[in-house]
Amino acid sequence: MSKATTNVDFRKVDVDQYEEEKYEDDAVVDDGVTGPNDAEVQALIAKGRLADALQTVLSTPPIASKNPAVKDKAAQVVMKVLTAFKAADIDGAIKNLDQNKLDVLMKYIYRGFEMSSEGNGAQLLVWHDKVFAVTGLGSIVRVLTDRRRV
């Protein structure tokens, strides 16, 4: 594509900073949750207790953390758990999750799509399909609207 020949830096000026009543999104308060314990989860995966590993990672998501490194690390751990599953076991694991955990799981699935490392794609799509069958469109809408991002 052709390169822009005129100066377009003006588009990067932040005009919102001059707004007097600017909306500050301060709803998410950091509650110190720093994500699942990596070593513990690895141990569970090694022992083959994948359903338990899933429960563990979904119960401590670092949603409120303002530190992106914490969130990235947690997301990596979740990806490890999700890819360790065999396709046949996914249904059983999902059955034991409550509504809140299913929403968190859907958030991680979409986070996984974002990170898009090679190999994960097909497995993530299988997860997405199975979770969608249980929770419907509502959980996808909640991934998009929820300000507590994973």
Added chain:
Amino acid sequence: MSLYSFGLDPVSCHAWNKDRTQIAISPNTTEVHIYQKSGKEWTKIHELTQHSGRITGIDWAPISNRIVTCASDRNAYVWTLKDRVWKPTLVLLRINRAATCVKWSPLENKFALGSGARIISVCYFEKENDWWLSKHIKKPIRSTVLSLDWHPNNILLAAGSSDFQCRVFSGYIKDIEEKPGPTAWGSKMPFGEMLLEQGDDGGWVHSVCFSPSGNSLAWVSHSSTICVTDAANKKTVTQLKTEYLPLLAVLYLNETEIVAAGHDCCPYQFSYTGPGSLKYIGKIDLPKQNSKVNMSAMQHFRNLDKRATTENENTDLETLHQNSISQLCIVEGDRSKVTKFSSVGLDGDMVVWDFKH
């Protein structure tokens, strides 16, 4: 249930007159059309064309027979019927952004108007100067007010806003009414006092509705959830995460049954019986059975010729509405026992639904 199509344009808002023989709608333009029922058809009898911006809210006061309309031109007019013509009176709103929603209070001596200026205007008629004045509720609203509903006591006002919060304010105007007694929501109620602020984690609050007694408040949010807060039980909030697309309108049918509708084009029934127990009951629109009738050879050939397919693909939705439902309104029955309610949507249709208690 009965369906009537007002054309191809979306119906942005609607309001019924007292005996439900006339309906005021806006076909997503700057005009309000009033239709009169004649048998099964509706014929247009009036066009109200004072606004210069798209109409965003209409409300028809049943007893005093006045219509209030608000639009994106930052104005609101109160219309009164004189000699079979509707005459507008401008309301001095003093807002600098579009108005989004308007509702008459139960006693019809005032109305509340929400706007994009982050303000709720509570307007009342001042006899000395013969005009409508407004008082503003500003704090702590931080974004556009999307929906309003009055409490049956004519004082409290619930507002849903795009700052993800649902709030209850006092709309008490001391010039026109007496001091209210304490309610389950609070006892001190000067004008603009906020008695509740409850939010979701994300998702605009599209619609709010008080229960018939006023003791509980339901709202629907863009995060595909419906919440109910119960003043009689320490304002505890019960939230139900639905598996459907976001709901846009909510209405109480009696003290426990709630109907809500939205982007799924179908009204859903919910039931709230106490803190922690908000349940989904079912769809009110039962989908028509897809009849797999054996097609004649002629139809087969016609399909092949027109669409290069031999299947009878029906692209219509299974629900009565073919596009999102934007508003629900009571048609028959009073607030505590609604037997018929109407829905209008972006498909230009108006459907009247029956409900058995």
